[in-house]
Structures are given as C-alpha cells and as structure tokens.
Amino acid sequence: MESVKRLICMLLAFLCIGGCRNRQTLTEQQPQEPQQSTKIEVDNAPSNHVPSETEEPEPVLPLAEKIICVDPGHEVTSQRVQEPISPHSNATKEAFVGGASGRNQTEEQLNLAVGLRLQVLLEEQGAKVIMTRTTHESDMTSYKRAQMANENHSDLCIRIHADGSSDASVYGMSMLVPYGDQLASQDIVQPSQAAGECVLNAALAATGAKNNGIVQRSDLTGFNFAEVPTILIEMGFLSNPDEDARMETEEYRDKLAQGICNGIIDYFASVSDNQ
Template sequence: MARGESRKKKPGTPDYRKRFWAAVTAIVVAAGSIGVSHAGFTLPNQAQKQVQMAAAETEPAEQTAKKQVPNAAKRSLELEDAQGIQEADAAAVADQSELESDKTTASGFRSVDETVYATENLLNVRSGCGTEYEIVTQLNQGDSVQRVGIGDGWSEVLYKDKSCFIRSEYLTTTEPGSEKATVTAQGAEADAQGAPVSNGRIVAIDAGHQAKGNPDKEPVGPGSSTMKAKVASGTEGVSTKLPEYELTLSVSKKLKRILEERGYQVVMIRESNDVNLSNAERAEIANKSGASIFVRIHGNSLDNTTVNGTLSMCQTATNPYNGGLHAASYSLSKKITDSVCAATGFKNRGVQETDSMSGINWCKIPVSIVEMGFMSNPEEDQKMAQDDYQELIAGGIANGIDAYYQ
C-alpha cells in the first residue's frame, strides 16, 4: 500500500474503535458517582470530553430541575427584594407626604363651619390675620358670625361673604343666654390650669396718637364752639427717634396683657398705628364699651430737655362737660402716677387738672391721661424705649388701677 493511501475497510467490517469508546462511556455512566480516575485508570483528554458530553446528555431530568430550582428561587427573591424596596420607597414618600401635610395644617387654619358670638363690645373684625390689618367692622357682645377656620389664635369668619379675622379668645360657640357658654381659643379646650378668674371690671385703654395726624377740627367738648385738631401724630424721642404713637401702643399692649392676667376685661381703642380716630371718637368708644374707667397712654415733651418725670391729667371739678367725674378721675390719676413712679423711680410730678383736652371732655366715665415720661429728656427717652422699662411702666399703671378699685 503506497504511503499516504488510506486503508479501505471491507464492507460489513465492525468499527472496533467506536465500540470500545461506547463501552467505556457506558461503564462510566453506569458507575454514576464513581469518577474515572477513582476506577484506577485515567482516560485520555479526548476520552474525558466524550465521557462528559455523554454524561450531560444522559443527566436525569430531576437533577436538571434541582439546578434550576435554586436559580428560580434566586430570581424570585430578587423580585421580592425589588418589590420590597419599591414598597418601602412608597411608604417613605407617603410618610413624607403626611409630614408635609401636617406641617401645612399646623401653620394654616383648621376648617370648621359653625356660628360664633362676640363676647365683648367693639370687637375688631380685621381684613387679615393680625392686628396690623385694617379693621373692617366691629361687633358688639352677642353679635354672631359664621366661623370657617381656626388657627394660631385667630378665627376666620365670613362677613358679607368675605373672609375676615377675629381673635379667637373673644368668641364663643354658645348663643348668649345659655348657662354653659364656652369661650373658645384656637378651638382647643381650656387650659388645664384654667384662665384667670374675671373680676367683673372692664377697662378701656387708649394708646395715644396714631401714625398720621388729622388736622381737621372737632369741638373740644359736647356742644362747644371751641374747635381743636382731631388728633396729632405726637412727638418722638430726642435720642431714640422712637415715635410717640409706637411707644404708647407698645406699653398699652403690655398693660392689656397684665390686666387680663389679673382678671380684667380690656377694651383697646386701637391695636394698630394705621388708624384714623379723633380724640372725641376715642372717648365715645370708651363710653359705649361698658368700661368703668378710661386710661389714655401718652409720652410727654418740652423744649427744655432737662425736665423729666411722670404726671397724669384729669378734668377740673368745674369742667362744664363732665365736672361730676372729677373726684373719681383725680383718684384714678393720682394712684396711677404714684404707682408708676414707685415702679420706675421716675420723678413724681403729680396730677394736672385741665379742661382743654377733648379726649377728657367727651368722656362719660372716669378718665386719666398718663404722661409716662418726657421723650424730650435724653435719659428718660432711652429708658422708655427699652422693653424692660415698658414692662415696669405697664405694671405700675396696672398697680394704680388695682389701687383705684380697692
């Protein structure tokens, strides 16, 4: 046979090489868990590959399933984890949304729909939630309005189908005449310690002057032919430049708080600097308020900057308009002046009697103008601009009012 020539197999001659490898494969497969190397011999590389291929082809279905089950479980677990993360994220978003909702509610107004009644006369109804907003109208005790919101000490009410605001502490949900009137403050229950017990006394307080004076004229007293400017804007601190109308309102608000803590009901003639009320109009408001006394807060001023001290004013006993109130007004004025000077250490300049003040002459109740100190005096000006001194002044006035009623 020439070199390179293939030997031809006779027809029907068995292929012993294939048979050999088939037999080896069968032995290995039958052995199952017995490795070929453990059988005492090692197969050539090609043989090992063929054995592995044969074993793979003959692998039982359950073994394949066993391999697939962990993979499926892993995929299922991954899916559950992803779903759990999504649910956790959704819960976090919901929690945050709820938190934001709470914040919005806390800083806004809680919606209500109820009828409420004014608990005092001349109750201011404002265009906004704060004393700096315009007074739209005033309610008298027993007047009703519809409340639609409560929040931060204020009630939102409807007046002529427009939203307006009233301090919640001066509203009640129970119609006047009921034995169980419940005054509501921010829609909450009464404080556990209870509100101050009312002493049954009503005091009217006028923070003197206003941001813009009104030079128009009005009678100095009822029926008088003598005319006087309706109201002035007041003076200012020689050192601090603090306007008198700001000082008087600041002290008046402190006085209101102190008096209410002592059981008084307080009627504020003004609670904003942006008003236009003449001196006669202020007196008329006090007359109609049900108050038993009228205290007017002012700051003094002279060209002589060395003059200092506290004084008060009332009418004379011969005042043609209300001279019959002189004794009570004088007593009120003296007790307030004495108490303020005791609290502050300011010089006591006593009580001045005059019939030239329209804010006194129009009064039908005992009245006192309290000149706290001289804003033209640098030392007193600086002291009166300080919050702690304003507290002393307000406390002194309150002490004088207490003494008046004793």
C-alpha cells in the same frame, strides 16, 4: 322440742333489739337540716350617694367684671380733620396732632408698646379691656376715643402718653385729670382724681421716675366728652435723652405697664373698701 322454740324466740328477740339500735344510730348520725338564719344581711351594694368633698372656691381676680378702656395716644394717619373741644362749646381743634419724639422712637410707638403690654396684664387680672387702637395706623380722634369708652360703659379709661419739652433737662412723670365746667359730666371728677392718684403712685413706685404731680385739665377733648372716669398718664419726657433711652428699653416699658396695672388694681380696691 320446747327447748328449740325457746331458742328461736331468744334469737328473734336479739335480732329485733339489734336492729332497733342500728336504726337509732343511723338516725343520730344523719345530718340535720340547717335552720333558716334570722340574721339581717348588710347590703353591700354600692351607694349612689357620693360624700361631698370640701372644695375651695376659685379666687376672684382683682379686676373681675371690670371694663377698662386703654387708649394709647396718637396714631399714624394722613387725615386732617377738626374735632370739638367740649360739648358746651362750638370751638374746634385739629384732631390729629403729632406727639413728642425721642432719638429712636415716636410717642405714638411708645404709647402703643406700653398699651399692648397693659392690655395683657389687665386681662390676666380679670378685666375686660377695650383698646382704642392696636396698630400704628388709626383714624380714632380724641372725641371717638371718649365715645368708645362711654359706649362700652367703661369703669375706667386710661390714656397713655409721653411728654416733650424744648428744655431737654426737664424729665419726670405726671398725671392729668379732668376738671372744669367744660366737662360733659361732673360725676367723673372725683373718681378720676382718685384713680389718677393711685395709678401715678404705683407707676412711680414701679419705675423710680421723678414725680411731677397731678395736673387738672379742662381743655382736652378726651376729658370733656368723657362720661366715665378718665385719666391721662404722661410717662416721661422723650425730649430728655436719659428718660428717652430708658423708655426705649423693653425692661422699662414692662415696668411702666406693670406700674399702671398695679395702680388700677389699687384704685378699684379702694373703691370696694369705701362701698
């Protein structure tokens, strides 16, 4: 009987030891709870800051902010009126006079054709252009044209003309500039002279025309009433058959307009350099 009791005790002890081992094994095999990470996460959300890119500024056009009055000389009109010659005189003259004529063109037609081309070129270079006329018919006297340039505070007024002579052999290009004691303002003399030189030189270079030089005038209403720098280009002689034929072509008219535009750019560049 005693031996049976010992056997039962041994059996119970064995079972107890085995159970403890099994519980330890299960505990070791059970996955542990992951520890909370202390790593700082990088915020990948898109930023509102956009890196600035280096942008090149738009180039400033050479005639930006310049006001230029383009005055194609003469017109088609039936009016017959007088206009003053100078603010310092009571003398008057016929306001509307016919210009020179070529074989197939009048001076009025040529002046307007070149003037409209010049308008486009100047605007492409940034200028604000004031046109005294854009059609053949007009009632703009020289006095009114000068006033238009003055009232618009033009930086330059360019008057476009062509020449004529009783001598058909005479040809070439010239520039007229204001001078004398009949002027409304002596302040325009020096800048007009400088502008005249620049425009004449550039127009000669563009066309290859003969240089007839710069002529100072004190008897022109458009000069005498001017309060802004004003010049007048005589593009060539319609009375000369060869020069008339050249000025009738689209190609030569383009050269005239381009040359005048180049000269205006040169003038304002020189003004800027001297400031």
